Amino acid sequence: xxxxxxxxxxxxxxxxxxxxxxxxxxxxxxxxxxxxxxxxxxxxxxxxxxxxxxxxxxxxxxxxxxxxxxxxxxxxxxxxxxxxxxxxxxxxxxxxxxxxxxxxxxxxxxxxxxxxxxx
Amino acid sequence: xxxxxxxxxxxxxxxxxxxxxxxxxxxxxxxxxxxxxxxxxxxxxxxxxxxxxxxxxxxxxxxxxxxxxxxxxxxxxxxxxxxxxxxxxxxxxxxxxxxxxxxxxxxxxxxxxxxxxxxxxxxxxxxxxxxxxxxxxxxxxxxxxxxxxxxxxxxxxxxxxxxxxxxxxxxxxxxxxxxxxxxxxxxxxxxxxxxxxxxxxxxxxxxxxxxxxxxxxxxxxxxxxxxxxxxxxxxxxxxxxxxxxxxxxxxxxxxxxxxxxxxxxx
Numbered sequence: 001x002x003x004x005x006x007x008x009x010x011x012x013x014x015x016x017x018x019x020x021x022x023x024x025x026x027x028x029x030x031x032x033x034x035x036x037x038x039x040x041x042x043x044x045x046x047x048x049x050x051x052x053x054x055x056x057x058x059x060x061x062x063x064x065x066x067x068x069x070x071x072x073x074x075x076x077x078x079x080x081x082x083x084x085x086x087x088x089x090x091x092x093x094x095x096x097x098x099x100x101x102x103x104x105x106x107x108x109x110x111x112x113x114x115x116x117x118x119x
Numbered sequence: 120x121x122x123x124x125x126x127x128x129x130x131x132x133x134x135x136x137x138x139x140x141x142x143x144x145x146x147x148x149x150x151x152x153x154x155x156x157x158x159x160x161x162x163x164x165x166x167x168x169x170x171x172x173x174x175x176x177x178x179x180x181x182x183x184x185x186x187x188x189x190x191x192x193x194x195x196x197x198x199x200x201x202x203x204x205x206x207x208x209x210x211x212x213x214x215x216x217x218x219x220x221x222x223x224x225x226x227x228x229x230x231x232x233x234x235x236x237x238x239x240x241x242x243x244x245x246x247x248x249x250x251x252x253x254x255x256x257x258x259x260x261x262x263x264x265x266x267x268x269x270x271x272x273x274x275x276x277x278x279x280x281x282x283x284x285x286x287x288x289x290x291x292x293x294x295x296x297x298x299x300x301x302x303x304x305x306x307x308x309x310x311x312x313x314x315x316x317x318x319x320x321x322x323x324x325x326x327x328x329x330x331x332x333x334x335x336x337x338x339x340x341x342x343x344x345x346x347x348x349x350x351x352x353x354x355x356x357x358x359x360x361x362x363x364x365x366x367x368x369x370x371x372x373x374x375x376x377x378x379x380x381x382x383x384x385x
Binding site (some may be wrong): 004057058107 | 251256263264268275335336
């Protein structure tokens with residue numbers, strides 16, 4: 001962010017020699033100064049392997065209002081590795097010790113990878 | 120005295136054991152759906168306990184026939200219920216199971232959802248997860264799940280009743296419009312010990328026939344599912360825990376060795 005603002009100042013100084021700054025310039029500065037916000041993507045896979053299939057997903061986007069959207073049957077990614085290739089960073093891998101092995105009892109769905117992006 | 124005939128056969132009961140629900144599409148009379156369409160939201164003791172509701176819904180031959188099949192003779196009829204009404208657009212509920220989820224093999228309660236209106240996808244249909252009805256989970260720890268492969272939105276015609284094993288994961292789906300989305304929820308309970316007294320062709324109890332696994336299940340979960348289904352089936356057929364253990368398996372039956380080596384002549 002700092003680099004972008006420095007560049008903006010340098011360009012604005014050049015501009016000011018011939019033209020005054022306007023609202024658009026200030027809007028641009030405001031955008032450059034915004035702190036990036038974190039997007040969280042839960043991908044639940046059928047195993048701890050990042051290539052195993054995704055069976056559940058949920059996106060938590062702090063940059064947008066929480067609006068109703070229709071449900072979907074299609075995962076945004078086939079597996080966790082595809083999401084990583086698309087720029088998502090793994091924030092948390094499934095922690096095996098949290099998956100208490102109860103032998104015969106069913107419990108939660110799959111293995112949870114938590115991914116993040118910054119926007 | 121109301122005499123209720125069972126309507127399910129072995130195959131249908133096995134399907135219920137695996138999936139945890141049955142949907143009876145459009146079974147309630149249109150005129151009665153209209154009468155329920157303006158019901159007040161919230162507790163619905165008067166409505167559900169009324170003679171008309173008992174006749175038109177609770178003891179409807181198809182609905183009560185499923186209940187009779189799964190909960191046995193002289194089951195307890197609901198004396199109250201709850202009317203869930205959504206009017207405004209909203210993002211939908213979180214996934215949850217009602218009350219405390221159970222992992223046992225028993226089937227002692229059927230929780231039912233009755234829809235007096237048509238429900239379309241944009242109306243915020245109830246979404247259920249087939250096969251989730253016996254998962255021992257903290258209901259508040261599944262609230263962050265979003266879409267799950269195999270989820271089923273109950274997009275249904277007016278007069279539809281879904282009968283579920285209490286504990287199935289469900290939620291009201293995202294609602295994009297201002298249509299009334301009404302659902303009246305009530306439960307039947309078992310009184311009689313389980314026995315195979317639904318529609319049968321023979322007194323011989325058939326072995327549970329494996330159903331396909333659910334797409335959302337991991338390997339170990341699909342083994343657990345199969346084992347649970349076998350023991351639930353056996354429980355419904357009246358077997359004791361000890362008797363049921365004779366059928367205990369979590370792999371396909373063809374993978375289980377059945378020939379003693381001493382019987383084999385080479």
